[in-house]
Amino acid sequence: MKYPVVMPHLGATGGDVKIIEWLVAESDLVLAGTALLSVESDKSVVEVEAFRGGCLIGPLAAPGSSVAPGEIIGYLIDDSAGAALTSATRPALESVRVTSTTAHLRPASTLANGEPCAATVAAKLSPAQAGKGRAAFAERLAEAFATMVLIRRYEEHLYQLFLQGLVPGTLHQCQGQEAVAVGVCSALRRDDLVYSTHRPVGHLIAKGASLEAITAEIWGKVTGCVGGKGGQMHLADFAAGAMVSNAIVGANIPIATGSAMSFRLQGLDRVAVSFFGEGASNTGTFHEGLNLAAVQDAPVIFVCENNLYAASTHITLTTRIANIAERAAAYGMPGVVVDGMDVEAVYAAARTAVARARAGKGPTLIEAKTYRYRGHSRGDPGGYRKKDEHAAWMAQDPIDRLRRRLTGDFAIPAASLAEIETTAQARVEAAVEFARRSPEPSLESGLEPVFA
Numbered sequence: 001m002k003y004p005v006v007m008p009h010l011g012a013t014g015g016d017v018k019i020i021e022w023l024v025a026e027s028d029l030v031l032a033g034t035a036l037l038s039v040e041s042d043k044s045v046v047e048v049e050a051f052r053g054g055c056l057i058g059p060l061a062a063p064g065s066s067v068a069p070g071e072i073i074g075y076l077i078d079d080s081a082g083a084a085l086t087s088a089t090r091p092a093l094e095s096v097r098v099t100s101t102t103a104h105l106r107p108a109s110t111l112a113n114g115e116p117c118a119a120t121v122a123a124k125l126s127p128a129q130a131g132k133g134r135a136a137f138a139e140r141l142a143e144a145f146a147t148m149v150l151i152r153r154y155e156e157h158l159y160q161l162f163l164q165g166l167v168p169g170t171l172h173q174c175q176g177q178e179a180v181a182v183g184v185c186s187a188l189r190r191d192d193l194v195y196s197t198h199r200p201v202g203h204l205i206a207k208g209a210s211l212e213a214i215t216a217e218i219w220g221k222v223t224g225c226v227g228g229k230g231g232q233m234h235l236a237d238f239a240a241g242a243m244v245s246n247a248i249v250g251a252n253i254p255i256a257t258g259s260a261m262s263f264r265l266q267g268l269d270r271v272a273v274s275f276f277g278e279g280a281s282n283t284g285t286f287h288e289g290l291n292l293a294a295v296q297d298a299p300v301i302f303v304c305e306n307n308l309y310a311a312s313t314h315i316t317l318t319t320r321i322a323n324i325a326e327r328a329a330a331y332g333m334p335g336v337v338v339d340g341m342d343v344e345a346v347y348a349a350a351r352t353a354v355a356r357a358r359a360g361k362g363p364t365l366i367e368a369k370t371y372r373y374r375g376h377s378r379g380d381p382g383g384y385r386k387k388d389e390h391a392a393w394m395a396q397d398p399i400d401r402l403r404r405r406l407t408g409d410f411a412i413p414a415a416s417l418a419e420i421e422t423t424a425q426a427r428v429e430a431a432v433e434f435a436r437r438s439p440e441p442s443l444e445s446g447l448e449p450v451f452a
């Protein structure tokens with residue numbers, strides 16, 4: 001079989017990109033994910049990865065040439081000779097993987113107001129402790145598994161489509177961070193509100209937003225959750241309590257705080273959640289938002305997803321403290337560090353914070369230590385990260401961990417979990433089909449609703 005390699009949509013404007021160089025030679029065998037070539041768009045210089053394994057053949061677009069999104073720039077062939085060679089190459093490539101686990105998690109020590117520390121809130125319910133509620137507990141864990149798998153399948157499917165030039169606009173993906181979104185949202189009610197970022201898909205899915213409306217939004221269709229005008233960074237589902245995500249780093253922190261203050265003024269027991277990255281914790285809005293929330297006892301939970309990188313910048317280049325959660329002490333609120341690759345630990349921390357907020361005791365800062373497997377955004381293979389770091393985090397994969405817990409501690413048959421995965425894949429493909437078949441917005445609708 002011969003599969004075309006097409007130029008993905010990489011620039012900010014959807015225009016042509018320039019080929020700088022091919023990083024593999026013609027006739028080379030590559031694995032899915034191998035960086036094939038580097039290109040320059042109107043936004044940045046990025047590498048384009050192979051969407052599948054195979055032998056690279058021409059015609060290869062020449063370095064220096066300009067290529068439009070969707071144009072074929074080469075082919076990957078997958079014949080029996082190619083397959084044999086690929087499997088011979090694979091062990092060599094995979095040998096760089098490290099299977100030991102990381103020692104990144106420190107015991108939480110930085111709490112204000114005598115609140116419970118992470119070690120307490122992250123304590124897991126054992127199957128024995130679950131007692132009579134064991135079946136119900138297993139069912140809830142299986143639900144969390146299903147949502148995490150749905151997020152992973154969604155993100156991976158879109159990544160594959162992106163590499164084939166089929167996704168318009170941008171993508172900021174959250175593979176690896178699923179346990180944070182699902183752990184937090186599992187502790188919320190539908191009428192609680194979540195405020196997300198430029199990396200919103202996991203939060204939206206975990207809060208129960210419509211998969212079809214999210215996908216149609218990414219494709220810019222009228223059936224999209226904001227009518228096709230927002231794109232991937234501006235997703236919402238008000239009915240599910242997912243407010244419009246905000247691509248301005250740190251901007252949702254005071255907005256979620258204001259929303260929580262309004263709940264308090266109205267005497268409601270709803271809570272608001274602000275998700276943000278560790279990069280956002282160095283913005284002014286973080287400090288203003290947390291201080292205001294603390295003095296107002298606002299029912300808001302600040303969830304810092306510390307995935308170590310703000311775009312390509314490692315946290316050690318921007319932050320002198322070991323835990324972002326330590327900053328909570330400066331504002332007089334509990335700061336909790338939690339293993340963001342463990343959905344039960346995240347849920348336990350979120351449940352404590354939500355209970356505190358609903359009881360009128362104010363905000364909590366939760367720092368979830370996690371990792372994003374993909375690059376910062378489309379076309380960024382994340383080459384600034386060391387392979388052993390990446391592999392060590394993948395060895396902690398939140399979905400694999402939960403799968404082991406369910407099959408091991410709760411004797412859920414592996415076949416049931418495999419069925420969940422098949423169902424998730426089908427849902428993802430149906431949502432993409434819905435989006436692709438949906439109509440484009442009319443030109444005139446671009447002016448609605450615009451106020452002058």
Ligand SMILES: Cc1ncc(C[n+]2csc(CCOP(=O)(O)OP(=O)(O)O)c2C)c(N)n1
Nearest residue numbers: 199247248249277278279280307309310311
């Ligand atoms: C105020 C502002 N500054 C810069 C940017 C460009 N930008 C977009 S995402 C990003 C990195 C954010 O990192 P982090 O907050 O850690 O979130 P993550 O991407 O890791 O989820 C930057 C600098 C922006 N969108 N808004």
